[in-house]
Amino acid sequence: MKIATFNINGIKARAEALPAWLDAAKPDVVVLQEIKSVDDAFPRDLFEDRGYNVETHGQKSFNGVAILSKHPLEDVSRGLPGDDDDDQSRYIEATVVDDHAALRVCGLYLPNGNPAPGPKFDYKLAWMDRLRARAETLLAEEMPFLMAGDYNIIPQAEDAAKPDSWRDDALFRPAAREKFRRLLNLGLTDAFRARTQGPGHYSFWDYQAGAWNRNNGIRIDHFLLSPACADWLRDCQIDRDVRGGDKPSDHVPVWVDLDF
């Protein structure tokens, strides 16, 4: 089973590029971030016509996440537990059911956190604590799961072309990276790093300053796999060429191939 994550930076702006990538890459499941659309305005037909079930958790103008799946989606839940006052649409979960097994798929759009320090950075750190609590709950339930999405975290210096320029940024500050490391230390696997080592692998290139042409990128879109899910990992790749296509998002898809 091929499962992908893709921050599309607006479904209206990506109404051509996203279906084109789906038709080429043929993922079974996709978690989307930054749909920037309310649920009612999401163009479900684009995906249902291609055989996907569609579940959205949208919001006007900003944020918004979704899951597309060629397999049935069960027990859909919207929002990250732990703060009833949080009205930002950044998290969705569903169980993907196959003939043989079930996998809990968590799609997330982690807060950017800039400027840091400040209230937005505090929100990011608190959100990461809530995400860790959710991971702990899922681990205790012993259902195989993965958490995929735009983490807005550069895990290590090798995950940025110019790490020095990110030194004080919310994506690279030690306090944020520590929270990410604590997620890993629960026993989760960074799927990409389980398959590929070394620098030069990025999932985001800024629209500004010719970042794509200069390959000035960062790796911030991640798959974290539970232990049972990690046992199924066959491959993890970044579809970097998508960044050079027509009217691209500033992120590219990342996907895993699971023996599931």
Place this chain on the structure above:
DNA sequence: ATGACCACGTATCGTGGA
């Protein structure tokens, strides 16, 4: 050395992104 983008809304700029 330096500058440089894009999406959204009800909009011709302000806000947010990373």
